[in-house]
Amino acid sequence: MFQRDYFMRMIEQMSVVVGQVMGLRRERKQEEALLVIDELLDREFRLNAKLIRSLSDRDLIAMMTRNGIVETANVYAIARLLKEEGDLHEELQRPESSYPSRLKSLHLFIRLALLDAPSVLKTPTEEAFELLADLKGYELPAETKQLLLxxxxxxxxxxxxxxxxxxxxxxxxxxxxxxxxxxxxxxxxxxxxxxxxxxxxxxxxxxxxxxxx
Incomplete structure (x- = not known):
């Protein structure tokens, strides 16, 4: 029951945050939207965007594993926030920041798909395919290709x-x-x-x- 309640709370929270970010994007307030993402990461996971960027997807999965069970709702939330961050940097014409955010998000969503994790806002597979479309113009690293395979x-x-x-x-x-x-x-x-x-x-x-x- 606790896990279900937590999962439902995460769905509700992510819906609110994504809606808030989208609203700020429409108002062309991308910098404010990035702050919203950073604040949620810090408040919910005690992780700032700088630390997340320094950790591999494997490290993040390990950090979100308790007693051998991956807390998939938390991983989804981080992956989705990184995806939103990538979109915001793209709109600000910062490909050097957009690319790593999207790439790490892609890795996390693929790992969630491999874990058969439940949907939050979308399925992990749907999220991953959207990110692949965003990254179409880039040559992906070998590690990413192996994960794709x-x-x-x-x-x-x-x-x-x-x-x-x-x-x-x-x-x-x-x-x-x-x-x-x-x-x-x-x-x-x-x-x-x-x-x-x-x-x-x-x-x-x-x-x-x-x-x-």
Whole structure:
């Protein structure tokens, strides 16, 4: 009951904050909106934006884990506030600040999706895809691509997973053996799952064959 009450309170609080930020954005008061975000982070989590930027997504997840259970509502709140922060910096024409906020937010939302965390304002997957669209013009780090590969495969978007796989091979991060393992995993799945994931069995077999052509 306590966890449910806390989760509902977080949904209500996030709705209020996001509404407040959006209102300030409409009034072109982005700097004030950034202060609202900083104040909430400090009040709710005792973390300021500077500290959050210095911590990895893994560190933030670890900090929000109690007795082996990730407090997903808290992680969602931090991820969403970073997303809003990124949007505000973008409107202020500060790509050097917008990019890291959005990238860290993306990592956190993907990790929430992998944890099958419940929705707060949107599902973690919806939030992550919106951030990917925002980051479309950037070359993403290898660490991000590896996380994307894991996420796409876990959520059965096998065609997208294959695309990221080949990017990582071009970056010399993954090898042909890694790709072979990926295809081998997929070949264990039923045809209907592969079709739904956009990568039919014949394409998998062909892709695997081309690795060693």
């Amino acid at each position: 894991e996420w796409h495969e876990a959520e059965r978007r096998y065609d997208l997973a294959e695309n990221v796989l080949y990017e990582l091979m071009e970056d010399d991060v993954l090898t042909k053996a890694d790709a072979d393992d990926f295809y081998s995993r997929l070949l264990l799945l039923p045809e209907e799952s592969l079709e739904a994931g956009g990568l039919p069995r014949d394409e998998i077999i062909d892709g695997r064959r081309q690795l060693y052509a």
